[in-house]
Amino acid sequence: MRTFVSFLVGSLFGLGLLISGMTNTSKVQGWLDIFGDWDPTLAFVMGGAIIPMAIAWRFTIGRKPVLADAFPPAPEQKLGRNLVLGSTLFGMGWGLAGLCPGPAIASLSFAGPGGWLFVGAMIAGMLAAPSLRARMDQRAVAV
Amino acid sequence: MPIDWIMGLVGGVLIGTAAAIFLLVNGRIMGASGIIGGLVDGSGRSDWQERAALIAGLFIVPGLAALAMGGSETNLTSNWAIIIAAGLLVGVGTRFANGCTSGHGVCGISRLSLRGIVATAFYIGAGGLTVVLFKHILGVI
Numbered sequence: 001m002r003t004f005v006s007f008l009v010g011s012l013f014g015l016g017l018l019i020s021g022m023t024n025t026s027k028v029q030g031w032l033d034i035f036g037d038w039d040p041t042l043a044f045v046m047g048g049a050i051i052p053m054a055i056a057w058r059f060t061i062g063r064k065p066v067l068a069d070a071f072p073p074a075p076e077q078k079l080g081r082n083l084v085l086g087s088t089l090f091g092m093g094w095g096l097a098g099l100c101p102g103p104a105i106a107s108l109s110f111a112g113p114g115g116w117l118f119v120g121a122m123i124a125g126m127l128a129a130p131s132l133r134a135r136m137d138q139r140a141v142a143v
Numbered sequence: 144m145p146i147d148w149i150m151g152l153v154g155g156v157l158i159g160t161a162a163a164i165f166l167l168v169n170g171r172i173m174g175a176s177g178i179i180g181g182l183v184d185g186s187g188r189s190d191w192q193e194r195a196a197l198i199a200g201l202f203i204v205p206g207l208a209a210l211a212m213g214g215s216e217t218n219l220t221s222n223w224a225i226i227i228a229a230g231l232l233v234g235v236g237t238r239f240a241n242g243c244t245s246g247h248g249v250c251g252i253s254r255l256s257l258r259g260i261v262a263t264a265f266y267i268g269a270g271g272l273t274v275v276l277f278k279h280i281l282g283v284i
Contacts, residue, residue, distance in 0.1 A: 005168050006193040010200025012161035013173065013245075018205040018215060020154025021147060026218040029284070032267070032274040041151040046248060048155020049162065053253035056163035068170030077257045086239025087247070087262040091269025093232025096225055096277060096284060098218075100244045101237060102175035104230075105198060109206030111217040118219070118230040125234020126180045133239060 002067050014106040020045040023107035025098025032095050081140075082133065162249055169193065174246025175201075176237035220284060236266075 021027045021041055030039030060071045094100050099107075099118055108115045162173040171193070181187020182194045209215035220226060237243040240262050242251065247266075251259015277284045 002169050003192045003196045005164065006196040007200040009161045009165045009169075009173060010197035010202075011204035012157055012164070012200075013175075013197075014201040014203075014205035015208060016154040016157030016159075016161060018154070018208055019157065020151045022154070023205065023209075024216050024218055025220070026216075027147075029274055029278075032270040033278060034271055035275055035279060039147075041147050044148045044151035045155035045158070046252075048152040049159035049249045050155075050253045052156060052159035052163045053166075053249055056166050057254045059167060065166070065170030066168045068168075071166070071170050072172055075256060075258060079258060079261050082239045082241070083258055083262055084240075084265055086236045086241070087265035088236070088269040089232045090236030090240060090243060091266030091271075092273045093229040093234075093236060094244075094266060095270035095273030096232065097220060097229035099229065100175070100233060101179055102201065102243070102245050104233075105175065105179070105201045106205040107209075107215070107217050107219075108202055110209045110215055111219050114219045114221060114223070114226050115217070117223060117226050118233075121227045121230025122234040123179070123183050125231040125236075126176075126183055126238050127234075128231075129235045129238030130184070132235060 005067065013102065016049070017103050017106040020048075023103045023111075028098040028100075028103075029095065081136075158245070159249060159253075162245070165197075166250075172246060172250050173197075174242050174250060176233075176243040177241065177246055180238055222283070225284060240266075 017023055022045060027039055027041050030037065031042035065071060097118060101122065104115065104119050104122060108119060165171050165173040178194045178197055182191060182198070187194050240247065242259070242262060247259040247262035252263060
């Protein structure tokens, strides 16, 4: 049942990305391009997505998920190198291609070979991240 | 083009509704990079079915919808060097930051998570600077 719900969630997520135009890289780059022909669509997408989710978070108070034992615990609010450096690197890649992980998967079937290349490189980057992080941690200790 | 804004809002509500169902029913955060990352690096082995099913829906349904609409534009660059660099940056960056637009942006900001807000500020800032640099100064995208 949880697996079926997950499939449904992925389907709805993908439809939302397609309808909102977020699988179109020029709309994403158009939003980031504040000095060009600025396209505000992404702000509407973000706003539209945050509203139901904000209601859902309120709803979690004092309740339990339908098919699980507990809601995810409040994350530790630690701001550090990993968060700042990671988000900066991610933003650079996002700007370069106009793709982030969700839309990359959602558009994979119609983005042509470039879409597969992007997802392949993204997975390679994901697999490389832990060892890169360990190396940076070691260097930080040595200094 | 206001019709694009309305489609953006409608699509955004669908994305947020998907995230809300995942939270309220399965008790999980709908973060694309975390779901994919946990599947490819093995850290999410215990709940791989949920991850795989979500990715299957995310891959199949927009594909079918685009097919029904007679195709959908992606306008993805044909410069493979840019695509590879962008993919690597997105992969490494989202794993370092432990989240992307869906996890930090949609799920984080909506619970007023400081980490989500800071992450979003940094990736939007970096994305904006990258577009300015590579489009207007270097002219390669």
